[in-house]
Amino acid sequence: MKIEDALQQFLNTECLVYVNYESLGGSTIEGTITEIGEGWLRLKDEEETESIINLANVIRVRDIPRKANGKKKLIYG
Numbered sequence: 001m002k003i004e005d006a007l008q009q010f011l012n013t014e015c016l017v018y019v020n021y022e023s024l025g026g027s028t029i030e031g032t033i034t035e036i037g038e039g040w041l042r043l044k045d046e047e048e049t050e051s052i053i054n055l056a057n058v059i060r061v062r063d064i065p066r067k068a069n070g071k072k073k074l075i076y077g
Contacts, residue, residue: 003055007036010061017043018060019053026059033061 010033017033020026031045041058043051065073 004036014064016062019057020059
């Protein structure tokens with residue numbers, strides 16, 4: 001299975017994308033995955049800023065859980 005196929009379940013879902021860059025270390029990017037291509041994904045954050053992320057740098061993708069009232073739950077780790 002290709003990573004692009006595995007990421008299809010997160011399409012149009014608000015997620016945390018964990019990325020690793022050799023020179024910068026690791027970081028997380030929060031936003032909605034709007035498009036997935038061959039080797040990349042497009043992410044749009046709350047301020048409508050788009051980012052294109054190389055899948056070679058993606059370590060982990062996880063959805064952001066919500067409480068019953070719709071607010072985001074705190075995520076640890």
